[in-house]
Amino acid sequence: MKKHIPNMITCCNLISGCIATYYAFLGLPLMVLLWIVVGAIFDFFDGMTARLLHVSSPIGKELDSLADDITFGFAPSALIFYELQVIDYPSFLESLRGVLPYSAFVMAAFSALRLAKFNLDERQALGFIGLPTPANALFWTSLIAGGGQFIVSFGWAMPCILLMAGLSSWLLVSEIPMFALKFKHWGWKGNEVKYVFLLSCIPLLLIFRISAFAVIIAWYVVLSIYVNFKNKR
Numbered sequence: 010m011k012k013h014i015p016n017m018i019t020c021c022n023l024i025s026g027c028i029a030t031y032y033a034f035l036g037l038p039l040m041v042l043l044w045i046v047v048g049a050i051f052d053f054f055d056g057m058t059a060r061l062l063h064v065s066s067p068i069g070k071e072l073d074s075l076a077d078d079i080t081f082g083f084a085p086s087a088l089i090f091y092e093l094q095v096i097d098y099p100s101f102l103e104s105l106r107g108v109l110p111y112s113a114f115v116m117a118a119f120s121a122l123r124l125a126k127f128n129l130d131e132r133q134a135l136g137f138i139g140l141p142t143p144a145n146a147l148f149w150t151s152l153i154a155g156g157g158q159f160i161v162s163f164g165w166a167m168p169c170i171l172l173m174a175g176l177s178s179w180l181l182v183s184e185i186p187m188f189a190l191k192f193k194h195w196g197w198k199g200n201e202v203k204y205v206f207l208l209s210c211i212p213l214l215l216i217f218r219i220s221a222f223a224v225i226i227a228w229y230v231v232l233s234i235y236v237n238f239k240n241k242r
């Protein structure tokens with residue numbers, strides 16, 4: 010029975026993603042955000058449980074990627090799909106309203122590709138290469154949940170969303186190193202970037218509230234790019 014516990018937790022992640030997708034098609038971004046956060050919690054504990062119980066398996070690894078693509082790939086793509094159906098379009102793009110929303114699902118495909126690369130890439134033991142799928146999902150659901158009214162009324166929101174979705178899809182599979190919140194020790198030296206990031210999240214959460222995840226993930230990407238540039242210098 011012990012060997013099945015991590016996979017059961019992973020399945021809870023997958024179910025959370027299915028529920029999030031259901032609410033995405035209903036156009037309820039706050040519920041989508043809630044269930045993606047629930048899925049992220051299950052995603053955190055399935056790996057931890059597997060390590061604690063010493064029951065890691067190839068099946069668990071594949072199941073984890075499938076669950077992650079549903080929760081962090083398909084669910085946010087479904088929310089973008091819904092948003093692209095209801096927002097205002099510039100007049101010259103109005104004739105494409107019935108087609109363009111489907112482009113949102115390209116991000117789900119890039120999420121799957123990113124997860125497949127992660128499973129095979131041995132460079133990502135202590136950090137990430139490219140934007141992690143949970144971070145991308147939290148960015149989009151928080152952005153839409155927090156700024157929904159503005160997005161719907163903004164005339165150029167549609168092309169902005171398409172451009173941002175293309176950018177985030179590229180970031181998912183990019184070769185940009187991004188730091189992970191993994192600590193070998195609790196001292197300041199060697200963990201400066203992680204502590205600066207975590208401390209800066211506190212005022213961002215207080216100021217932006219529901220939209221805070223979107224701002225925090227954007228800050229995480231910018232900080233990772235800056236650290237990578239500095240290290241190369």
